[in-house]
Amino acid sequence: MARQERAIRTRNAVLEAAAAVFAERGYESATIVEILERAEVTKGALYFHFPSKEDLAHGVLEHAVTEPPTEQPIRIQSFVDMGLILAYRLPREPLLRGAARLAADQGAQRFFGRPWQEWAAVTADRLAVAKEKGEVLPHVDPVRTAETMVAAFTGIQLMSQATTDMADFAERVSLLYDLVLPSIAVPGLLGQVDTSPERGERAFADVQAAAEAAREVSAEAGAQR
Numbered sequence: 523m524a525r526q527e528r529a530i531r532t533r534n535a536v537l538e539a540a541a542a543v544f545a546e547r548g549y550e551s552a553t554i555v556e557i558l559e560r561a562e563v564t565k566g567a568l569y570f571h572f573p574s575k576e577d578l579a580h581g582v583l584e585h586a587v588t589e590p591p592t593e594q595p596i597r598i599q600s601f602v603d604m605g606l607i608l609a610y611r612l613p614r615e616p617l618l619r620g621a622a623r624l625a626a627d628q629g630a631q632r633f634f635g636r637p638w639q640e641w642a643a644v645t646a647d648r649l650a651v652a653k654e655k656g657e658v659l660p661h662v663d664p665v666r667t668a669e670t671m672v673a674a675f676t677g678i679q680l681m682s683q684a685t686t687d688m689a690d691f692a693e694r695v696s697l698l699y700d701l702v703l704p705s706i707a708v709p710g711l712l713g714q715v716d717t718s719p720e721r722g723e724r725a726f727a728d729v730q731a732a733a734e735a736a737r738e739v740s741a742e743a744g745a746q747r
Contacts, residue, residue: 529571532563532567532571533571535561535562535563536557536561536563536567536568536571536572536578537578537581537582537617538561538616538617539557539558539560539561540552540557540560540561540572540578540579540581540582540620541582541585541616541617541618541619541620541621542560542616542619542620543556543557543560543620544579544582544620544623544624544627545616545619545620545622545623548623548627549575549579549624549627550627552575554568554575557578579624582617582620582621582624583621583624583625583637584621585617585618585621591603591604591607591725591726591728591729592725592728592729592732596657596711596714596715597648597651597652597655597657598649598652598657598658598703598707598711598715599714599715599716600648600651600652601645601648601649601652602699602703602715602716602717602721603721603722603725604644604645604648605671605675605695605698605699606692606695606696606699606717606719606721606722606725607722607725607726607729608675608695608722609691609692609694609695609696609719609722610692610722610723610726611722611726612679612688612691613687613688613689613691619688621637622637622676622679625637625638625676626676626679626680638672638673638676641672642665642668642669642671642672643668645668645671645672646664646665646667646668646669647664649662649664649667649668649706650664652707656708657707657708657711658706658707658708659705659706659707659708662705662706667706671698671702674698674702675695675698678691678694678695678698679691681694682694692719692720692722693719695719695722696717696718696719696721699717700717703715703717
């Protein structure tokens with residue numbers, strides 16, 4: 523058991539180090555040597571878990587699409603929460619930040635844009651549900667709108683990273699929703715949807731609380747068997 527736990531810690535250390543280097547330098551400029559130095563592990567330990575730099579990138583990209591937010595009574599709020607939660611988490615979580623850089627790295631065509639399709643699909647599903655409830659204007663196409671939002675989010679991410687090291691990322695994403703919502707949501711809902719920069723932290727806390735409650739229920743069910 524101790525050996526297994528040590529292996530898990532080593533793997534996580536390597537992934538986080540790789541994600542940090544990818545986020546700073548991009549895929550092509552990142553080197554195994556720098557990743558080893560960041561992770562503080564041996565070359566053998568790294569290659570045991572990830573035989574190549576490409577395998578490392580795939581490992582980081584597994585973290586690109588996160589759990590959806592807690593469902594809200596106003597479904598368009600859930601659509602907003604997806605972006606605001608990610609805007610809160612990206613500057614704080616190396617794995618997510620590395621995955622986002624890989625997805626936007628045109629020098630890494632093997633990975634370029636791959637998570638975007640998944641993220642756009644999840645976003646489109648949220649918009650479709652909101653439209654079925656009458657919260658979205660009739661002319662709005664959930665798929666095309668979701669793809670446009672993902673593209674805008676990515677551009678904001680790159681600009682925020684280049685100018686403030688993502689210190690203003692949540693504020694920029696909040697403004698994006700302020701500008702977009704009047705074009706897609708029915709007017710009567712606009713005053714009821716929280717697009718503030720602080721909303722992401724609160725919504726993420728709700729996701730974590732829901733996940734913890736689910737784990738407790740699962741543990742209780744397992745103990746009763």
